[in-house]
Amino acid sequence: MAVTNKRRPTIHDVARASGVSRGTVSRALNGDPYVSTAALAAVKRAVAETGYVVNRAARSLVTQRTGTVVMVLSEPQEKLFEDPNFSVLLRVATRRLAQRDVALVMMVAGDDGDRERVIRYLRGGHADGVLLLSAHSGDPLLAELDGLSIPAVACGAVLGREGVIPYAAADDREGARQMTQYLVDQGRRKIATITGPLDTPGGLNRLEGFCDVLGRKAVKKLIAHGDYSRHSGETAMAELLDRTPDLDAVFVGSDLMAAGALAVLRARGRRVPEDVAVGGFDDSAIASSTHPRLTTVRQPLEQVATETVRLLLELIDGAETVTPVVLPTELVTRESA
Amino acid sequence: MAVTNKRRPTIHDVARASGVSRGTVSRALNGDPYVSTAALAAVKRAVAETGYVVNRAARSLVTQRTGTVVMVLSEPQEKLFEDPNFSVLLRVATRRLAQRDVALVMMVAGDDGDRERVIRYLRGGHADGVLLLSAHSGDPLLAELDGLSIPAVACGAVLGREGVIPYAAADDREGARQMTQYLVDQGRRKIATITGPLDTPGGLNRLEGFCDVLGRKAVKKLIAHGDYSRHSGETAMAELLDRTPDLDAVFVGSDLMAAGALAVLRARGRRVPEDVAVGGFDDSAIASSTHPRLTTVRQPLEQVATETVRLLLELIDGAETVTPVVLPTELVTRESA
DNA sequence: TGGCGCACTGTGAACGTTCACAGAGATTTC
DNA sequence: GAAATCTCTGTGAACGTTCACAGTGCGCCA
Numbered sequence: 214m215a216v217t218n219k220r221r222p223t224i225h226d227v228a229r230a231s232g233v234s235r236g237t238v239s240r241a242l243n244g245d246p247y248v249s250t251a252a253l254a255a256v257k258r259a260v261a262e263t264g265y266v267v268n269r270a271a272r273s274l275v276t277q278r279t280g281t282v283v284m285v286l287s288e289p290q291e292k293l294f295e296d297p298n299f300s301v302l303l304r305v306a307t308r309r310l311a312q313r314d315v316a317l318v319m320m321v322a323g324d325d326g327d328r329e330r331v332i333r334y335l336r337g338g339h340a341d342g343v344l345l346l347s348a349h350s351g352d353p354l355l356a357e358l359d360g361l362s363i364p365a366v367a368c369g370a371v372l373g374r375e376g377v378i379p380y381a382a383a384d385d386r387e388g389a390r391q392m393t394q395y396l397v398d399q400g401r402r403k404i405a406t407i408t409g410p411l412d413t414p415g416g417l418n419r420l421e422g423f424c425d426v427l428g429r430k431a432v433k434k435l436i437a438h439g440d441y442s443r444h445s446g447e448t449a450m451a452e453l454l455d456r457t458p459d460l461d462a463v464f465v466g467s468d469l470m471a472a473g474a475l476a477v478l479r480a481r482g483r484r485v486p487e488d489v490a491v492g493g494f495d496d497s498a499i500a501s502s503t504h505p506r507l508t509t510v511r512q513p514l515e516q517v518a519t520e521t522v523r524l525l526l527e528l529i530d531g532a533e534t535v536t537p538v539v540l541p542t543e544l545v546t547r548e549s550a
Numbered sequence: 551m552a553v554t555n556k557r558r559p560t561i562h563d564v565a566r567a568s569g570v571s572r573g574t575v576s577r578a579l580n581g582d583p584y585v586s587t588a589a590l591a592a593v594k595r596a597v598a599e600t601g602y603v604v605n606r607a608a609r610s611l612v613t614q615r616t617g618t619v620v621m622v623l624s625e626p627q628e629k630l631f632e633d634p635n636f637s638v639l640l641r642v643a644t645r646r647l648a649q650r651d652v653a654l655v656m657m658v659a660g661d662d663g664d665r666e667r668v669i670r671y672l673r674g675g676h677a678d679g680v681l682l683l684s685a686h687s688g689d690p691l692l693a694e695l696d697g698l699s700i701p702a703v704a705c706g707a708v709l710g711r712e713g714v715i716p717y718a719a720a721d722d723r724e725g726a727r728q729m730t731q732y733l734v735d736q737g738r739r740k741i742a743t744i745t746g747p748l749d750t751p752g753g754l755n756r757l758e759g760f761c762d763v764l765g766r767k768a769v770k771k772l773i774a775h776g777d778y779s780r781h782s783g784e785t786a787m788a789e790l791l792d793r794t795p796d797l798d799a800v801f802v803g804s805d806l807m808a809a810g811a812l813a814v815l816r817a818r819g820r821r822v823p824e825d826v827a828v829g830g831f832d833d834s835a836i837a838s839s840t841h842p843r844l845t846t847v848r849q850p851l852e853q854v855a856t857e858t859v860r861l862l863l864e865l866i867d868g869a870e871t872v873t874p875v876v877l878p879t880e881l882v883t884r885e886s887a
Numbered sequence: 888t889g890g891c892g893c894a895c896t897g898t899g900a901a902c903g904t905t906c907a908c909a910g911a912g913a914t915t916t917c
Numbered sequence: 918g919a920a921a922t923c924t925c926t927g928t929g930a931a932c933g934t935t936c937a938c939a940g941t942g943c944g945c946c947a
Contacts, residue, residue: 234897266674270607271933337603571927608903611932
């Protein structure tokens, strides 16, 4: 395997070792059908012998392809990195892309400087595609992306751009309906909700689903807003209790906020689920570590991630357009409702 | 800004636009001191005008540098990705490297196939350095890395290789001493511990610190082992209670395991901290969301990550050796002890 | 038998940089 | 005043691939 050799073996070395020409080696390596079985075998042997690995820089210089995809995190970092969903996405994406020998580069686009870096990177043609994570509707990055004509796919819809940026996502609205209906079926009568930010699909669509079941006017006073953080869940819950002390259920837009809500309910002397039923969303790890454990809506995150990557690869492979994917959610009942 | 132009501008275009030669443009762009101020200004203007971005592939073809660093996750993925510490590391590393215009590529080395891919990537010279995350002592990747002569740095020591792979880490042992001593000072007399895996520095060194304070022989019966998962914390706690029903404190090797331990203590009718004091380790987000909130040992994770990146960059820049960095921990007291 | 297509192979050019070198002026040194 | 030095510049070659093109046999068909 000649690892100790200082110079890395090139395609010329393989050509020499296998007794064929540079061109034939290249063809053999890239699966061109016009290669004799003898030549193919010789090349394979020579590759093993020399420990040859293709030089991506040289290749991409001529092919104009990089074998690289960028995952752009356009959230203020702190928040995103603590989102348990993010790890699932990252894990799945890494694996799926690796299977195709595509490298995943991480970039953060929190402030203007970051964003400028991302754009420069993309404009330089250093990546074949972009994986957008939790991009808000007004994100300036999106506008810049438009002028770049580089394949881009979002994980979770980008509000206001559903038609232009393909995405894979869970069916937030239907999930919220399931949970709300469940609370109704349990005999709850005064059901409130704590939403995520309304400029995110999760914030907006889960509220829509909630309203679908109960009627928009009926719940006007029973809505409070959070930002997905635990703390905002606490604040919103306190607000709801002040406003409507006799509420008997609350549908919270994320498990983390629900954990905050649980703490406030306990502090205010409400028993869960006897006095107030609590429903979450995500079915993240935290859902089964609260007390009582959360009844929540499970998102098929692994599938979402898988589909997102699939869409992107299709675009990179030349597909003109791809159709967004929306995946079904599932109600998971535990003790909190 | 000519974004609409199909062909990406090259250094030739910049040369033409600025009226100097290719070589001068290259020098201006790379900070060579032998460039007249006039030429420098002309080049800068031309770059802005044409929207030129250097082609990394072409550059690295001649420089043999890639401007890329690989973060290798050598843990079975599921576990690692849920480790809250991981997100901090990722966040900080991304940012620090971006500041130097170095791209961060994520790779997973969970099974043999993954590992082979990582090695091939590195052997192909596609990265300038490696950032190792939570590598166990027996990891086969480490052996392969040796033969590759590529700068590598670990985040957290790699047991048995402290001398060969530089690292930055928190002072696990001293942190464990602080916590154990604190429990003693609080008047606790039967103090048990739940460790992490003993082939990780956190598992081993925190146990060492615990023994430093109490004496190895004295605690023989008061040690149980976990694997950092919440579930393992539950199992270990149950085991300890069975073995030593009258224990009055437990130092748990991670917050997540401590959360599990809390659940078991409650189920077994022990009040925390009245009957049993519980101490954690990490000061992760979970520490302040348990009930009662955890007294724990804070690791300066951001600093650890920063230092890890710094060490790697120094090696890449040509430093022959660098000295490992060990950072102090801090006791954070809340309600659980 | 001559021409044609088919399977396969080798070769030159190109991709966009950087680097080493050589040379041109200006400035200093002896 | 010539030589040496210093600052700045342009040019050719190289990095390791792939791609287009031009070939070379070989079998097949008319």
